[in-house]
Amino acid sequence: MTDIPHKRFTFDTVFDGRGGMTEPPPRPKRSFTPEEVEAAKTEAYALGERSALARAEQHAANALGGIAGAVREAFTTLAAVAHEHRSGSALLALAAARKIADAALERFPEAPANAALVALAREVEAQPRVTVRVSADLVERTQQTLDETAQAIGFPGQIVARADGDMPPAAFTFDWGDGRAAFDPDEATRRVAEALEAAIAAEGLHAEPLLPASES
Structure with missing residues (x-):
């Protein structure tokens, strides 16, 4: 009896669920x-x-x-x-x-009072008398300056400078019956400083740009 070699089954045939055969998967290429x-x-x-x-x-x-x-x-x-x-x-x-x-x-400690008289000329022009209180050492100097200014602006009334021991240098008060004006350099400086600090705080970091916008 001649022996016939058997071919090894490679499981290439695959059946589907209904008994039919499906295509075998492609073999990887080796060359x-x-x-x-x-x-x-x-x-x-x-x-x-x-x-x-x-x-x-x-x-x-x-x-x-x-x-x-x-x-x-x-x-x-x-x-x-x-x-x-x-x-x-x-x-x-x-x-x-x-x-x-x-x-x-x-x-020039009398300068603020003199400037105030010029600014208030319309307010006091109908008043017969204006009383100005200043520090004791400035009474004579202030009186002379205000008399000259009153004549220059045509003020027909009388200006009387009086001493006030509590008044700091360059400060004054004007009193003409119907109104009153005052100036204190220290108080004015404080108000300016407060206004500046408020402006700086309000500005914050929202000021003008650090670099200008490039022109197109």
Whole structure:
């Protein structure tokens, strides 16, 4: 009896649920032509380039986001510094103005009362008498200056300067019966300082832009 070799069953035939045969799955290819190898290499390189480009673009986007955040933070800090600088400059200007005003009032202490008489000329022109109270050491000087000013502005009434021991230098009060006016350099300085501080606080960090808008 001749032995017939048996062919090993490879399980290539697959049956479906109704007993019919289905197509066998494709076998993986084990050999490639040089053209196929080159095509696969080209595709792999392209995939690698796209992947590297995507990573580079992501890194660039992350870097730009970091730069934008740093710029925003820098401008916030710069705005705070600029606001502090503006505040310091304003307060320095106020202090300088106070020094100049103090020097002027020390040299011409009668000047505020004289300026007030000119400003109040319309108010007092019909009054027969205006009483001016100043510090004791300024009575004579103030009287002489106001008499000259009254003559120059055509005030027909009488101006009487009187001493007030509680009145600081350059301060005064005007009293003409129907009205009253007063000036205290210290109080005026305090009000100016309060107004300036309120303006600085209201401005906050919302002043003019640090950099001008670029022209299109």
